[in-house]
Amino acid sequence: MKALYGLYPDAAGAQRAVNSLRAATSELKFDPKQILIVSGEPHEGYEFTDSQHSSIPYPWAVLGAVVGGTTGYLLTTLSQKSYPLVTGGMSLTPAWTNGIIVYEMVMLGAILTTLVVLLVGAGLPNFKGVITDPDIGKGKILVGVVDPPVNSQQELERRLLLAGASQVKQSAEG
Amino acid sequence: MQPTAEQIEQDLLRPLFHSSGKYWVAVALAATLLLAGVAAFGYQLYAGIGVWGLNSPVFWGFDITNFVFWIGISHAGTLISAILRLTNATWRRPVTRCAEAITVFSVLIGAIIPLCHIGRPWLGFWMIPYPNERHIWPNFRSPLAWDFFAISTYLTGSTTFLYLPTIPDFATVRDASTGLRRKIYRILALGWQGTPRQWQRLETAMFIMAVVIVPVAVSVHTIVSWDFAMTPVPMWHSSIFGPYFVAGAIFSGIAALILAMALLRKFLHLEEYLRPIHFQNLGKLLLTMSLLWFYFTFAERLTAWYGNSPPEMAVFWESIRKQFAPLFWTMVVCNFIIPVPILAIKRFRTITGTAIASCTVVVGMWLERFLIVVPALGHKFLPYSWGTYRPTWVEVTLMASSFGMMALLYLLFSKFVPMISIWEMKVGLQPHGGVPVVASADGKHEVVLEGPQ
Amino acid sequence: MAHKWGMVVDLDRCTGCEACVVACHAENNIPTAGEDQAARGRAKHWIRVERYWEGDFPNPRIRFQPVLCQQCDEAPCEPVCPTYASYHSPEGLNSQIYNRCIGTRFCANACPYNVRFFNYYNPTWDMPLQLQLNPDVSVRSVGIMEKCTFCVQRIKSAEIQAEAEKRELKDGEFTTACAQSCASRALVFGDLNDPNSEVSRLSSSNRGTKLLGELGTKPNVTYLERGTWEDATHG
Numbered sequence: 001m002k003a004l005y006g007l008y009p010d011a012a013g014a015q016r017a018v019n020s021l022r023a024a025t026s027e028l029k030f031d032p033k034q035i036l037i038v039s040g041e042p043h044e045g046y047e048f049t050d051s052q053h054s055s056i057p058y059p060w061a062v063l064g065a066v067v068g069g070t071t072g073y074l075l076t077t078l079s080q081k082s083y084p085l086v087t088g089g090m091s092l093t094p095a096w097t098n099g100i101i102v103y104e105m106v107m108l109g110a111i112l113t114t115l116v117v118l119l120v121g122a123g124l125p126n127f128k129g130v131i132t133d134p135d136i137g138k139g140k141i142l143v144g145v146v147d148p149p150v151n152s153q154q155e156l157e158r159r160l161l162l163a164g165a166s167q168v169k170q171s172a173e174g
Numbered sequence: 175m176q177p178t179a180e181q182i183e184q185d186l187l188r189p190l191f192h193s194s195g196k197y198w199v200a201v202a203l204a205a206t207l208l209l210a211g212v213a214a215f216g217y218q219l220y221a222g223i224g225v226w227g228l229n230s231p232v233f234w235g236f237d238i239t240n241f242v243f244w245i246g247i248s249h250a251g252t253l254i255s256a257i258l259r260l261t262n263a264t265w266r267r268p269v270t271r272c273a274e275a276i277t278v279f280s281v282l283i284g285a286i287i288p289l290c291h292i293g294r295p296w297l298g299f300w301m302i303p304y305p306n307e308r309h310i311w312p313n314f315r316s317p318l319a320w321d322f323f324a325i326s327t328y329l330t331g332s333t334t335f336l337y338l339p340t341i342p343d344f345a346t347v348r349d350a351s352t353g354l355r356r357k358i359y360r361i362l363a364l365g366w367q368g369t370p371r372q373w374q375r376l377e378t379a380m381f382i383m384a385v386v387i388v389p390v391a392v393s394v395h396t397i398v399s400w401d402f403a404m405t406p407v408p409m410w411h412s413s414i415f416g417p418y419f420v421a422g423a424i425f426s427g428i429a430a431l432i433l434a435m436a437l438l439r440k441f442l443h444l445e446e447y448l449r450p451i452h453f454q455n456l457g458k459l460l461l462t463m464s465l466l467w468f469y470f471t472f473a474e475r476l477t478a479w480y481g482n483s484p485p486e487m488a489v490f491w492e493s494i495r496k497q498f499a500p501l502f503w504t505m506v507v508c509n510f511i512i513p514v515p516i517l518a519i520k521r522f523r524t525i526t527g528t529a530i531a532s533c534t535v536v537v538g539m540w541l542e543r544f545l546i547v548v549p550a551l552g553h554k555f556l557p558y559s560w561g562t563y564r565p566t567w568v569e570v571t572l573m574a575s576s577f578g579m580m581a582l583l584y585l586l587f588s589k590f591v592p593m594i595s596i597w598e599m600k601v602g603l604q605p606h607g608g609v610p611v612v613a614s615a616d617g618k619h620e621v622v623l624e625g626p627q
Numbered sequence: 628m629a630h631k632w633g634m635v636v637d638l639d640r641c642t643g644c645e646a647c648v649v650a651c652h653a654e655n656n657i658p659t660a661g662e663d664q665a666a667r668g669r670a671k672h673w674i675r676v677e678r679y680w681e682g683d684f685p686n687p688r689i690r691f692q693p694v695l696c697q698q699c700d701e702a703p704c705e706p707v708c709p710t711y712a713s714y715h716s717p718e719g720l721n722s723q724i725y726n727r728c729i730g731t732r733f734c735a736n737a738c739p740y741n742v743r744f745f746n747y748y749n750p751t752w753d754m755p756l757q758l759q760l761n762p763d764v765s766v767r768s769v770g771i772m773e774k775c776t777f778c779v780q781r782i783k784s785a786e787i788q789a790e791a792e793k794r795e796l797k798d799g800e801f802t803t804a805c806a807q808s809c810a811s812r813a814l815v816f817g818d819l820n821d822p823n824s825e826v827s828r829l830s831s832s833n834r835g836t837k838l839l840g841e842l843g844t845k846p847n848v849t850y851l852e853r854g855t856w857e858d859a860t861h862g
Contacts, residue, residue: 011604040179040346041600042373052371057378061386075303076314083311086715087708089701089845090315097315097706100397104323107390111331111383118338118379119364122372126365136368137346139179139600222769223730224747229668231741233732293730293745293770300710300729310727311711318709318731405737406703406842551736555839556694558677559741561668 003036003131004156005144006165011043014141017163018048021145024159028152030145038132038142060117061110068109072102131171140166177446182599186592187350189442193589196441204582211575214568215290223293225568232551232563237291238401239543240573243426244284244580245325245398246419246539250427251277251332252391253459256384265455267602268447268594272438273431274336275593279583280430281329283576288321290572317400324390324397331387338379341366342597395423402546408485409478409550418470422539425463425509429535432456434584436529438593447594450525457528460535461517468510471542485555492549497562501541508538630786630796631719632777632847633819634806635829636693639853640813643691645676647805647814654778654804656764658750671744673775674805690853693814695805696721696742696775697838697846704734704743712772718782719819719847723774730770739839743774777816778803798824819847 008014018037025032043049076098084092119125133142143163148156160168177185218225228235251274258266289298300310301322312319344363348356366372399419402410432453439448475494478486493502513531516522552561587593651657651674660670674695681688702721705713712727713734735743749769752760760766763780767773785801798817806814817826829835834851 037370038368039370039373040342040368041597041604042370042377043604049370049374052369052374054374054378057375057382061382079303079311080314083309085313085711087313087315087705087711087713088703089715090706094315097320100320100393101314101323103393104320104327104390107386107393108327108330110386111327111334111390114379114382114386115334115338118375121375122366124341124364124366124372126367127360128365130365130367132345132349132367134349137180137183137349139603222746222748224664224669224769226747227667228732228745228747230670230744231735232668233735233745288731291731293728293732293772295729297729300727312709313706313711315706316709316733317707318733322709401733404707405733406739406844407736554741555739555842556677556741558679558692558694559675 001129001131001146003144003146003171004148004153004160004168005036005131005133005142005171006160006163006168007133007135007140007142008163008165009140011046011049011141013164014039014043014143015046015048017143017160017165020159020163021143021156024155028155029149030152034146034148036131036142036144036146038136040136040139043141054121057114057117057121061114064113065106065110067113069102069106071109072105073098075105076101133169133171179600179603182447182603183346183350183596185444185446186594186596186599187347189588190347190590190592191351197585197589201582201585204578204585207575207578208582209575211572211578214571214575218290218568219295223291225566227564227566227569229561229563231554231559231561232548234291234547234551235563236544236565236569236573237287239540239547240576241284241287241291242398242419242543242547243540244280244287244576245395246423246426246543247430247536248277248280248284248328248332248427249391249395249420249423250280250431251275251335252387253424253427254431254456255335256387256391259380259384260388264602265452267598268444269431269435269452269456270598271336271340271591271595272434272593274332275584275587275591276427276430276434277332278329278336279580279587281325281332282583283579285325285329287576288318317397317404320397321401324394328390328394331383331390335380335383335387338376338383339595339598340591341376342368343592343595346596347592392420395420402550407550407554408483409489410546412474412478414470414474414477418474421463421466421470422542425460425467426536426539428456428460428463429532429539432460432528432532433536436525436532438588439525442588442593444594447599453525453528454523457517457523457531460528460531461514464510464513464517464535471506485553488553488557489550492553493545498545498549502545505538505541505545508534508541510538628820629718630782630818631820632698632782633719633817633826633830634695634698634777634803634848635815635826635835635851636848637813637815637829637851638690638692639834639851640811641676641691641693642811642813643676643678643689644810646808646810647674647693648672648676650804650808651775653759654761654764655776656750656760656766657773658752664747669747671773673742673744673773692838692850693805694740694742694838695848696777697740697844697848698775698777700845700847701843703737703739703842703844707733707737709733720777720779720782721774722779723772723776725765725767725771725773728771730772732772734772739842739844743772746771746773798826 006017008017018035021035022032037048077093080093136142145156157168254266254273255270289295292298301312303312341363344359345366348359348363351359396416399415403412403415405411435448438444478490492498512534516527516531548563552563655673657671657673674693677692677694679690698721705715705721709731710727710729712724714722716722732745735745746767746769750766781801785796789796798821803816806816815826815829817824819827821827830849832851835849836852837846838850
């Protein structure tokens, strides 16, 4: 996996580059999914970032909470009923006290589900090798194309430079 | 003068790659304290828990005091990270990770203490509801079972809350290092790249975590307070304990955070990042919590005194006038009389001032936990069986080693993880400090977009 | 009908001799704490005689009050045990299951009567007292809570005997060690569910009170208040 990319000093330049690349997908015969953007921090308020927003984690978190709560309810109620031991004159399945366990399990379900949804959604863990550049640590934003078609590279380079890249590079390995 | 992105990375990665001799001395001291505690615990296992100062009727002493103390300290990270994240308070950026680290380590210590204090620690696993043929099962009506679930959830949640925003920083360290270090951080970073999709997913996850972790933290310390309130012991059986403990926890947590930040600032040379404004803001929060603590303490004591119930009054006078009076009034001085002037008067609300106030608060809050546990247990309903308590060297060593363990974990953490969130500091460099702002429909003013978009 | 074990303590008859304390130690394998440990507050007496002074010299009054586990119907020590080591048996006893106890000591804190005791050390007996241990009662090791069981070993063996002989238990057929050794018959033990038992009869006395009854623990031990003092000097 290799990439041809440009480094941009700010998000506006990166947005221009992304727009330019998107406009050229049919002409230069590559898929929009091959456009790669890498940055050292999120850039809210720009289309290339905001378009990636997904609301999917929310319903998943709620589902995880429900599953967790049900697990807590079953754990407490079923075990108290099947192994009845009277303590302190309380009922066998007191709603107040079991409710505390259910509450904690609800939260635990939401936490674990959120973690899993993040890992899946972000494609982590990914040990296949990532394309990155030392300048990203200095605040630059990388915009490029992964595995560009060979005869398009010159045009791609032109577009990247036109959008304001400080330099255009080729990454050898991914 | 705002540092550049490059400078941020350089400054915040420096502690990972360079350490002074002082650092290793500190690590050695902390490790020694921890080992002393391990040795003391081994002695306790061998000789029996009678080597402590506990007796009949004071069955809990230093052990539960320290347990509640450390769980209380853990509320630092939650408040700062989660609530300030949710309210878009951008000044929290350099503070979040050191706060979250305090939370994780103090919850860890708080979770270990109950295992060490029970009479048969090797059977502590019976608190886990695991299928077995011996009919061993936890009693879900017991506040200790609630403790088990609450602390497990909180530990999982706060570790997740600490780890998730550290992933991009692990990637930064990975990219800046070579050899074995690079391999280790490659694994820790899970192959993080930094595409917009990943950033969005991370921010959404952090938002959900922030929303979830606050009720968890409130529930954890409430449940810990119910270890006391669910018994008929005079002065324990009070409905105020839930909110009282949560407020006290946030109070001691902020104090611990200020202390940690002051030390980090000095020893890791983070003067550019942990600036006086952060200490000012945290100092104001500490002041608020001090006033709130005073309110709760006053309300609890006033109702006891006014109610004039003889068992409660016995405990009440023990604290206010009799055996525990010196400790009680020291606590009031440490939690209220010293901190409030320092924190309220702007001239004194400097880094040094807030650090001094935080020191006294940490001492005062430890005393508060002790004064909740011991006087009440020593003076229950039947005066013939009243008793008192004095800790032994074993308990003092174990307590010191808990501080040593905290120091050691924190020191090691600062060596392997950037103490200040690099990517969040870089976001702070963006216009609007990274708070997404759009023009309103009529174009006349700006609108802040709520939460991650 | 199931048994419900209870006890009556007649404070008018109690002389404070503490024979009950000694008998309980002997029956239930309770070690003596020793001078040093007792000074540290670790003396274990499943039944103890509390002594309260009233008034000053030259006419101080003294009150004795034997206090043992009240076997409360709504015991505050039961719900707080995380491993069900403290639970309510079907015969109305608050049972302590030594094998389940992990030693959190929560039950002892919750008990308003301070009748629960903890083994801070492994028990030891001065020679030759270890020869006198009761084989029917387990010896508790370090880290375990213990308390009065109403001599459950005697209850169980009487019940087993009665079942083997296919008959009902008779009132007075057996009793606890403390009641057995009380010289003034201040302690009476029996089945509260048996309307003809002596303990049932005495429990309904108009002198009957419950210790700390206002806490709602519903104890199964009834204390019979003493009569009024006769003033020795004024007749």
